[in-house]
Amino acid sequence: MQRSERNMRYLWFLALMVLTPTLLGADWKPLPSTAIYQSQVDLDSIGMYGIFLLNRAYVNPQKLASGKAYSTTRSQYYVLCNEEKVSLEMTQYFGEGGKLTHIDFRRDWKSKFAAPEKGSDVAAAMKQACDYIAGYTDGGAAVALKKAVPAKPAVRTISTGSGIVITPNGLILTNEHVVRQCDSFQIVLDSNRTVKATLRNADPALDLALLAVEASFPLAAPLRQDAAPKLGEPVAVIGYPLVNVLSAQPNISFGHVNSTVGVSGNPAHMQIDVPIQRGNSGGPVFDAAGNVIGIVVSKLDALKLAKSTGDLPQNINFAIRGDIVRSFLAAQYVDFTSSSASSKLENTEIANRGTVVTVLVRCIREPASPAQTSATAASP
Numbered sequence: 001m002q003r004s005e006r007n008m009r010y011l012w013f014l015a016l017m018v019l020t021p022t023l024l025g026a027d028w029k030p031l032p033s034t035a036i037y038q039s040q041v042d043l044d045s046i047g048m049y050g051i052f053l054l055n056r057a058y059v060n061p062q063k064l065a066s067g068k069a070y071s072t073t074r075s076q077y078y079v080l081c082n083e084e085k086v087s088l089e090m091t092q093y094f095g096e097g098g099k100l101t102h103i104d105f106r107r108d109w110k111s112k113f114a115a116p117e118k119g120s121d122v123a124a125a126m127k128q129a130c131d132y133i134a135g136y137t138d139g140g141a142a143v144a145l146k147k148a149v150p151a152k153p154a155v156r157t158i159s160t161g162s163g164i165v166i167t168p169n170g171l172i173l174t175n176e177h178v179v180r181q182c183d184s185f186q187i188v189l190d191s192n193r194t195v196k197a198t199l200r201n202a203d204p205a206l207d208l209a210l211l212a213v214e215a216s217f218p219l220a221a222p223l224r225q226d227a228a229p230k231l232g233e234p235v236a237v238i239g240y241p242l243v244n245v246l247s248a249q250p251n252i253s254f255g256h257v258n259s260t261v262g263v264s265g266n267p268a269h270m271q272i273d274v275p276i277q278r279g280n281s282g283g284p285v286f287d288a289a290g291n292v293i294g295i296v297v298s299k300l301d302a303l304k305l306a307k308s309t310g311d312l313p314q315n316i317n318f319a320i321r322g323d324i325v326r327s328f329l330a331a332q333y334v335d336f337t338s339s340s341a342s343s344k345l346e347n348t349e350i351a352n353r354g355t356v357v358t359v360l361v362r363c364i365r366e367p368a369s370p371a372q373t374s375a376t377a378a379s380p
Contacts, residue, residue: 028055029128031121035059039121041128050079052129054121061095068101070094077122078109081130085113086122097251098242098277162239162283163187163361164292165217166329166336172211173325174282174361175297176202179209181365187213188248188360197361201332206268207297207320208328211361221284221357222339223329224291227322229257229270236347237274237296237319238354239283250355251280254347262318269318270294276317283358285319288344290353294319 031039037056046052054075061069070093077086089109093102106112116122161178165171172187179185185197195213202209238252255274262269272285276296285294298318329336345353 031124032119033121039125041121041125043128043132046129046132050081050129050133052077052079052125054125056121064093064102066102068093068095070101071096072098077125077129078113079126079129079133080113081126081133083113084126084130085115086126087113097253097275099275157365159363159365160240160279161281161361161363162279162296163211163359164221164282164284164295165357165359166210166220166334168217168220170213170215170217171200171334172197172213172359172361173295173329174209174211175295175320176204176207176209178282178361179211179363180204182363183366184364185211186362186364187211187215188362189215194362203328206324206328208295208325210329210332210334217357219353219356220337221292221354222290222337222341223326224287224289224293224322225338225340227291227293227326229260229293229321231257231260233257234288235272235274235293236286236350236354237272237276237280237283238286238351238358239276239280239296240358240360241277241279248360250358252351252354258316260321268321268324269297270321272317272319274317282361284354285322286350286354288350289339289341290345290350291339291341292325293322295325 028040028042031041031054033039037058040055040057042053042055054077056073056075058071058073061071063069072094073091074094075091076089078089079086087106087109089106091104092100093104095101116126159178161174163172163174163178166173179199179202182199185199186194187197188194195215197211197213200210200212234254234256236252236254238250240248241251253274253276255272257270258273259271261267262271272294274285280296281298283296284292285296287293296317297320326336326338
């Protein structure tokens with residue numbers, strides 16, 4: 001029974017650590033910080049099991065004993081509120097561009113509970129966690145509130161992804177999952193200009209979508225004529241990852257095509273070793289000549305694989321193949337730019353051209369009205 005409960009808690013935690021960076025409901029609050037780092041606690045991660053997530057963003061890059069650099073950490077703590085003690089179970093280390101570089105597990109965390117340093121970010125996070133947990137009482141499978149906890153006011157939520165300018169007259173290509181269940185869309189053209197967009201077409205099976213804006217662009221992204229990827233060829237990815245953590249400026253990374261198929265031999269995808277994060281979805285994959293040969297779509301779930309194999313995979317990410325993209329656009333009668341250019345460009349030139357045709361996509365979800373909420377609750 002104890003082992004079953006422990007496994008359930010671990011699976012719950014694993015899901016939380018995987019999903020927390022992507023959940024729109026994450027509620028990060030500032031904590032006491034130092035000259036070395038800024039700290040936040042995710043209030044939405046606090047539950048009846050006495051768990052909270054603490055994030056530290058370092059002013060300057062730090063180094064692990066292995067020599068790997070990191071700039072952000074995310075740690076999971078267990079808390080014993082009656083004793084005012086905490087124990088650290090896991091810390092994730094993120095490097096340049098939000099890349100996960102290392103994970104520390106503490107198998108003996110149950111025997112390491114101790115009072116946190118007074119005035120520290122951990123002590124402040126513990127207090128917020130215990131104040132939250134104090135609103136609950138253990139009733140076995142059911143948990144009842146001891147005191148009324150005010151509901152959070154309904155607010156609009158915004159998620160972001162990347163998109164590609166596919167025609168000069170305002171057609172933007174992105175992933176279908178980036179624009180799924182959105183009430184409205186925005187395209188951020190630069191720091192001073194945001195325009196509304198409308199959904200022209202979406203294909204959930206291919207995970208591709210086409211947005212339209214009333215704006216003109218000086219350039220459109222060129223799609224390689226022979227858009228099928230070549231094993232081992234160099235590629236570049238441009239997008240807007242983790243805009244709330246990093247910045248709303250385009251980010252570029254370089255790597256190679258590791259496989260011309262995706263998971264389980266999926267012929268619509270290719271595997272790349274370019275680091276990607278949440279927000280890169282829908283962004284372009286360029287070849288060495290600056291032609292689009294793919295669209296970023298997903299990354300391998302490193303934590304789940306680490307749990308099942310004991311190994312932490314590095315940079316196993318996926319993109320929709322360029323030939324699939326061309327077929328999708330042709331089916332929508334889009335007059336896209338086709339290129340046979342093969343002359344290798346400098347990385348700086350790929351970056352210069354790529355940032356011009358890569359945009360930030362915002363998906364806006366409005367709060368449900370009381371009438372909508374009641375109707376939803378009454379539905380069978």
